[in-house]
Amino acid sequence: MTALALPRPAAGLPRLSLGVFLTALAAILLLLWTGVPLLMAVLWSLVDPDKPWSYPDFLPPSLSLAQWKYVFTYSSIGRAVATSFTIAPLATLLAFVLSLPTAYALGRYRFAGKETLKLLILLPIVMPGMVIALFLSRAFDMLGLSQSLFGLVLGHTLLGMPFMLRILATAFEAIPQDLIDAARNLGAGWPALVRRVLVPMVLPGLFAGAIFTFIASLEEFNLTFVIGTPTFETIPTVLFGYLGYHFVRTNAAVVSIILMVPSIVLLFIAERYLKTEYLSSAFGKL
């Protein structure tokens, strides 16, 4: 009698381990968690006003672009996109310039009250947006900065700086002192040290800080609404009305998709770039 033997998996083929199974499960859950709401938003944005999507219909009985047409007809979204994408890069650049010295000091030096200062930097993120907006607006009015593009750039810079500062400070902090010492021992002066060591090492942090500041600017509503409108309208000041008290699902779906797209694109770019840079930093490409 010959014993039956199960064929052994060919060498080199991956076996389904618990780790792979859990990773796949997590990926599927994540996809459902993010994908289903996105799919629902797309479907609601395409509902035909004449043929409502109601129970028990699983899908809209008819699709139409009427809801998109409505939002683009009755809002100043085109002008708002241009304004938002003018302010965000300027605010990001200014936040970087203003944050750099403080971030370097926080990352590379020890001094009394450093941890308290780090916490204080986060205050603008913790406090309610409208409270900050109301108090800042008075200062902006007195300085003649309300209803001006420079005022808006400055406001967005102030609100984006906590992100830029904390991330840049962490990036500076993470640079091993050995590397700096080694560069100096090899004769590098300050310009070479900055160009060959500091900049490449903080670049991923700078990029992450820039992405966060950029997105914070794109999504800032309260301060812009108080000091910027009616002269300037940005994407959130035009679109948040559709998501508030008189929330209408179809309009809100269109608006959510419009708000989501720039953030998703930027995050994908950031993810790709950050990975490469971190790897190069970690494995000594420097």
Added chain:
Amino acid sequence: MQRRTFLIAAVTALSIGGPVLAADADYLSMPWDKVVEAAKGQSGVTFYTWWGEEFWRDAGKDFEARYGIPVRVIVGDRAANIGKVVAESSQAQGTIDVLHVGGVEVKSLLDAKALYGPLKGIIPDSDKLDPKLFAIQEGFAHKGYLVPVYRNQVGILYDPQKVPNPPQSWAEFTAWLDANPGQFAFNDPSKGGSGQAFVQTVLLNILGNPEKYAGDTEMDKAKVADWGQVWSWLNANESKFTITASNNDSIDRVNQGEVAMAAAWDDDTSIALAKGTLFKRAKLYIPSMGLPGGGDTLGIPANAPNKAAALLFISYLTEAETQKKLNAVLGSYLARTDVAGESALLPEEQRQKNGVAWLPGPYKKYYIEQFVSQVLQQ
């Protein structure tokens, strides 16, 4: 040193606050034709609202075509609009000319002394606008500073396939609720007026005697001493209700088939029908147990830069033809009492017979707070 002095001055000025108003022509005592003339010399009208953009933008274009005065419509967030007016109230000149005002915001605006007026008697045809709304908005007396622009009413929205004969009286309603637990929805009253309307209806049907609150500008504690009965009844029956997150969430639950009936505003229902977010067979009615209704208004900030143009724009919005268009586009009922709207979901007879007034503001505020603490948080 100079920088430090400047910072101290800045902080001191911030803490002083208070309105600083610029000298303005006295449009409130001017003949109307002079106001119109002055309006034509002003740069435009900036109007802040929070919904209904399709109507306001078209009305703005029509106004510009007639008078040559451009209208800029900003559709913002309801609370943020008021935040902006209050934030700008210390400036000599603000940026808003006309403000669309909901009932919740009336007190904040009056407390901040942020309004120009009174406008009653100044706007032509003031006598043809709903006199109650011209004096009191959702329980808050505004003394004619706010001009009615439309009326709206809370009713009960229902699916006639599930509820062929909807209940009318309080006894019929509670019997229906017992037989259909979970099939009636109303929103958390701190999140929208239709939920507030339903809680008030429960309160008045259990306790009766609505007249005792009339005219009070402060809450009389003796008059609310028996309200505990209402919270006890609601707690005992909470499982029979579906409590939702907002006015439109209630409508959505009806559309999704989750509930058969819900408290809903007439204009929200009209918009949902027009947008395809509610099935066309849905119906709305005001039961004989009564539900409150009111309306929204327009105001002019005390530091509005173009007050004459603002007065003219408000006058235009309250003209008979403009009001009919508003009714057709938004579904809200006309603020004028001398013209009928053709697009009303609720017949005028039902409004007059079963619509009731809101309790005065302090009582309304109190029952909203009490519902949250005594029912939702229990």
